[in-house]
Amino acid sequence: MRIKMVKLRMGGVSLPSRVLGDRAAPRFGDLRILDTDDQGLRRPVKLARLMEHDSQVIRETLIDPRILWCGDNRFTLTGFERIRNRHGETVEYAQSWLCEIDTSPPDPRPDTLRAAPYKDR
Numbered sequence: 001m002r003i004k005m006v007k008l009r010m011g012g013v014s015l016p017s018r019v020l021g022d023r024a025a026p027r028f029g030d031l032r033i034l035d036t037d038d039q040g041l042r043r044p045v046k047l048a049r050l051m052e053h054d055s056q057v058i059r060e061t062l063i064d065p066r067i068l069w070c071g072d073n074r075f076t077l078t079g080f081e082r083i084r085n086r087h088g089e090t091v092e093y094a095q096s097w098l099c100e101i102d103t104s105p106p107d108p109r110p111d112t113l114r115a116a117p118y119k120d121r
Contacts, residue, residue: 002102077097
């Protein structure tokens with residue numbers, strides 16, 4: 001599912017709605033939700049991943065996501081974000097994503113056939 005996502009927290013602290021537009025640039029990508037085994041937590045976990053369009057590159061990950069709200073082509077996912085702090089330690093913060101379904105037309109794919117265009121004489 002193609003979405004536009006904005007993070008609603010920074011370092012686990014909720015951002016006021018008046019600064020969301022200033023500090024949080026929207027990120028675009030494909031949302032995928034899956035179950036996997038987490039070696040750090042030593043248990044199965046559900047993950048929400050924001051992937052680059054038509055790629056396997058992971059841009060953002062949310063651990064144990066839950067849908068809090070849904071309506072008008074938008075929804076809020078909440079869970080945990082795992083990052084490394086400046087000391088190299090793994091830290092998990094509460095995080096929420098405001099997601100909007102991206103209804104813009106996809107970028108046209110380049111012509112890979114390399115065929116010469118037909119010319120009518």
